[in-house]
Amino acid sequence: MIKKMRYQFILVTMASISFIFILILSVINISMTMSSRRQGYSLLYRVADMQMQAKAASPAFMPPKSPPVMEMQAEPPTSPALPAALNKFDIFRSFSVLYGDDGELLDIFYDEHSEMDEESIAALADKVMSKQNAETKGNISKYLYLIRNVPGGIQIFFLDYSMEKEISQRLFRTCLWIGFIGIFFIFLLVIFLSRWIVRPVQSAFDSQKQFIADASHELKTPLTIITANAEVLAGSIGGNKWLENIISQSGRMDKLIKSLLDLARLDSHAQFPGLAFSSFDMGKTVNNAALSFKSLAYEQEKTFHIDIAGNIPFHGNEESIRQLVTLLLDNAFKFSNSNGIISLCLAQQDEDKILTVENSGKGIPKEEQQHIFQRFYRSDTSRSRESGGYGLGLSIAASIVQMHHGKIDIQSDGSSYARFVVIFKKPGTSFQTRHRIHRPRV
Numbered sequence: 001m002i003k004k005m006r007y008q009f010i011l012v013t014m015a016s017i018s019f020i021f022i023l024i025l026s027v028i029n030i031s032m033t034m035s036s037r038r039q040g041y042s043l044l045y046r047v048a049d050m051q052m053q054a055k056a057a058s059p060a061f062m063p064p065k066s067p068p069v070m071e072m073q074a075e076p077p078t079s080p081a082l083p084a085a086l087n088k089f090d091i092f093r094s095f096s097v098l099y100g101d102d103g104e105l106l107d108i109f110y111d112e113h114s115e116m117d118e119e120s121i122a123a124l125a126d127k128v129m130s131k132q133n134a135e136t137k138g139n140i141s142k143y144l145y146l147i148r149n150v151p152g153g154i155q156i157f158f159l160d161y162s163m164e165k166e167i168s169q170r171l172f173r174t175c176l177w178i179g180f181i182g183i184f185f186i187f188l189l190v191i192f193l194s195r196w197i198v199r200p201v202q203s204a205f206d207s208q209k210q211f212i213a214d215a216s217h218e219l220k221t222p223l224t225i226i227t228a229n230a231e232v233l234a235g236s237i238g239g240n241k242w243l244e245n246i247i248s249q250s251g252r253m254d255k256l257i258k259s260l261l262d263l264a265r266l267d268s269h270a271q272f273p274g275l276a277f278s279s280f281d282m283g284k285t286v287n288n289a290a291l292s293f294k295s296l297a298y299e300q301e302k303t304f305h306i307d308i309a310g311n312i313p314f315h316g317n318e319e320s321i322r323q324l325v326t327l328l329l330d331n332a333f334k335f336s337n338s339n340g341i342i343s344l345c346l347a348q349q350d351e352d353k354i355l356t357v358e359n360s361g362k363g364i365p366k367e368e369q370q371h372i373f374q375r376f377y378r379s380d381t382s383r384s385r386e387s388g389g390y391g392l393g394l395s396i397a398a399s400i401v402q403m404h405h406g407k408i409d410i411q412s413d414g415s416s417y418a419r420f421v422v423i424f425k426k427p428g429t430s431f432q433t434r435h436r437i438h439r440p441r442v
Helices: 002-057 069-073 088-092 118-131 162-237 241-271 282-299 318-335 381-387 393-403
Strands: 094-100 105-110 137-140 143-150 153-160 278-281 303-308 313-316 341-349 352-360 407-412 417-424
Touching: 002 094, 002 137, 002 143, 002 153, 002 162, 094 118, 105 118, 118 137, 118 143, 118 153, 162 241, 241 393, 278 282, 282 303, 282 313, 282 318, 282 341, 313 318, 318 341, 318 352, 318 393, 318 417, 393 407, 393 417
Parallel strands: 303 341
Antiparallel strands: 094 105, 094 153, 137 143, 143 153, 278 313, 341 352, 352 417, 407 417
8 A cells, every 4th residue: 555655656746747847848849939930030021121122222223143242231322221231141041032913923032052943932932822912921841931012013032941940949859858857867856755755654554554463462362261251151051142142242353353363464464475375276275165155055045156167276375365265255145135146256268367256136336346445344334234244354355366466356237246356367467458257147
């Protein structure tokens, strides 16, 4: 339980940190993308303003292929103030296309050293013209574009946006790697802190287990003396309802103490493995445990089906497996209906051993199935009180299954049957495989 609590703490903490990291990374990425795009558009506006103001200052000015830098910077003394001069690289990655009012391509302006040729530029401009209206901007592929009205038509200005985009992506990848490295170190720190956080809980849990074990041992001796004295008195003075009540309640108390001792023993094994494991025939052990219930089925007028495959080798504690079968069958007989049906099945599928105990009757409601293996939990309090149960049997059964690295599950429709399925898999395998489970013989 403590280990599960620790894993949950690590999972919740790392999930929260990962969510915050992804959120921050997303905000950074969006901010960098928008910032780099704004810088690209700012440069594109400067290119457009430079060319349009140069043409306005000199009507005869129409460079054949995007003017050199010095010509762009040289303006007549009477021209208005122009935007800041462009460098050679900015001119190299910018170009424009001029269209007439009738949509006919009039001219293309680009740097002679540009990687784009006239055909590629014209095709790119045609794509923009086919989907956009005048006086707008956008991006297509790795280029930003700006459409402006000019005398006699429109002019589309383009800017190679790949440099800003690459810088943004490079910064994003750097942040991503730094974030992953940071999360890894945080993960190591969380593992260390989880041990420190659950230490008080572990100490309290160990103290509780030790108290249960010590109290059970201390109660066992006086209870044995009380029972023995009551039986001697009953033999001396004959039948007496008061003595019968003492003997009956002493028997119930004895069962409770034995259950508590079993829990303490299983808890002690979970922390300090000490039970002897050996190889034995599981089918023979299960069958021997089930035989004692045949007489009980006869007395209660119930039907008891046994279907056990022979020669099933198993490595574990034989006495614990026998106790597991006894607990599940005892629960099935207690909570089956009058003239009900109880079924016990043991089968082997590949390397998996599957033990199924079923009974007809009221069943277990779905909302209670998740609590059924908790200590001192009783699904039907009134019936449990009548049957003398304390809500420890299924908890002990679950501990035995866990001790053997198996899995126990409850299946019930809450109205007609209850089925307990125990699967012991080959060590080192997972519980992903679904098995065919026998239905109750009702």
